[in-house]
Amino acid sequence: MTASAENGKSGQAMHKPPVVSPQAWEAAREQLLVKEKAETRARDALAAERRRMPWVAVEKAYAFEGPGGKVSLLDLFEGRHQLILYRAFYEPGVFGWPEHACRGCSMVADQVAHVAHLNARDTTLVFASRAPQADITRLKARMGWTMPWVTITDSFDKDFGVDEWHGTNVFYRDGERIFRTYFVNNRGDEQMGGTWNYLDITPLGRQEVWEDSPKGYPQTPTYKWWNWHDSYVPDAEPDKKWVEVSDAGEAAFRAESANEKP
Structure with missing residues (x-):
């Protein structure tokens, strides 16, 4: 030493x-x-309370630039019901430009889990900056980042509290109507990156049967939807072998918990 x-x-x-x-x-x-x-248990209870927060309608039409051209906020959902939108600072004037994005935002990007797991829970994750798409594409390739990343072209960042500092906004889509359901920044934002942390800030949560969610919210058996990130198939039944493995694990956990000292 x-x-x-x-x-x-x-x-x-x-x-x-x-x-x-x-x-x-x-x-x-x-x-x-x-x-x-x-x-x-306190964190689970807080997430349950978060799922009961009121929503606010997004009335303004916002425009972004994606790899294929102009896209709307509605387009960013990619047909899913939930959208998590992280404001990353990569643009002229930011330390590191144009070779790098903000160091803090880059650390967040480095921690993002494979988005296929979020997609399997009807959730889309998108990063947004003011840098042109050509620069974003180059940066993603250099840093090995694969999450969708769009260019802000209007007042979205100012309207949603992320014009001067990083932050994560959460939206829900009901048909073509969009609602803002949650916002987190500062110390709360630094824990983002893992699948569970992302799902815990969404209005639908992890969508597993153990969660305390409002009546009628989608929920499936715990563990059963988990899959390899390259093996998710829409509307597919859980793999029977994995169901057996997860059932055995749950049984062992319940037995261990029953023997715990009060």
């Missing part, structure tokens, strides 16, 4: 936790686990 690692970046000595026996370590882990499980 180098001296800098031993002393920390500041050069000061690190105040390390005590070294204990495996039994004492396990006891400490179990004690922390109680709080972690409480946090998980």
